[in-house]
Amino acid sequence: MVFEKSDMKIFIVIPFHNEKKHIVEVLKSLGKYKLPVVVVDDGSKDGSGSGIEKAKFKNVTLINHKINLGKGAAMKTGAEYSFSHGAEAIIFMDGDGQHKASDIPQFKESLEGGKVAAVFGTRNYKYGIPLLRFLGNKFASFMLAVLFKIYISDVLCGFKGITKGAYKKIKWESVGYGVETEMVARIGKEKLSFSEVPIEAIYHDKVKGVTILDGLGIIAEIIKWRFTI
Amino acid sequence: MIIGLQIIALIFAFSMVYFAVLHFKRGEIGKGEILSWAVMWGAAIVVIIFPELLRKFASTFLVTRVFDLMTIGGFILVISLVGSAYLRTKRNEKKIEELVRREALKKATK
Secondary structure, three states, X not given: OOOOOOOOOEEEEEEEOOOOOOHHHHHHHHHHHOOOEEEEEEOXXXXXXXXXXXXXOOOEEEEEEOOOOOHHHHHHXXXXXXXXXXXXXXXXXXXXXXXXXXXXXXXXXHHHHHOOOEEEEEEOHHHOOOHHHHHHHHHXXXXXXXXXXXXXXXXXXXXXXXXXXXXXXXXXXXXXXXXXXXXHHHHHHHOOXXXXXXXXXXXXXXXXXXXXXXXXXXXXXXXXXXXXX | OHHHHHHHHHHHHHHHHHHHHHHHHOOOOOHHHHHHHHHHXXXXXXXXXOHHHHHHHHHHOOXXXXXXXXXXXXXXXXXXXXXXXXXXXXHHHHHHHHHHHHHHHHOOEO
């Protein structure tokens, strides 16, 4: 499914850090959807940003963080840029190539017409999610369900979409990986409508992403948000 | 035993005075800060040399030994310093995040 004309102005936002191997391919795969793409280079040291500049993509805006702030901060920068440049909704994707562009139509369909305020991608576990991440993910889902009365089956999935209205209500504080769970917590708190869509995920690099220490920090933060948001 | 502890505590206190002066000379802390650190460590040195000075104070708070009182005081001081350092770090992180974002958005390239 290729969008020639979109009713709702949707931007794709891709935060990344040191993704020289994958980011250009990710952007190439998005080409046929003709949606504005905002990539946020979160202080990469491997020249990922220059790779994007050399490729001279149309419809792609590159934003550079001079230093590495974290995924949450990069997502916020991308969201701020998109919404101040006319976006009505945004779809977040990871820059490591684990998400497939062919899943975008599902997000777009759910967001269009304001049917829901947020759409969450749900990874199919047959594509090889590491066991520890699977268990951590389920535990985070369980905690959010207990503390915020919202159940998302794949809380830590970075493939998700939100409308401008939702962003205004759930502006997150987390600068790191805690952003995924904070977004869910705030959506639960604000009682915003949401849906889940099944997506495919391919793990290119099992050592990147959320570590056990990040996971423990996220669990502690979920408890903190119960009292602070 | 107590003498040994006093010597260690004195070495530590004098080292901290030295570091405070060093940071002041480097211009990293101001006059007010060096004065408060000097007063604090000066008081600590006096108490280390003459622990009996605190005996009456300790008994007021139903603490039997002066050493226990100093340990409790030390904990309170450390916890408050860690708390204030945490808040300052958070504030600075926030400022850095906003600055980096502002600069990045200004220079966004198509």
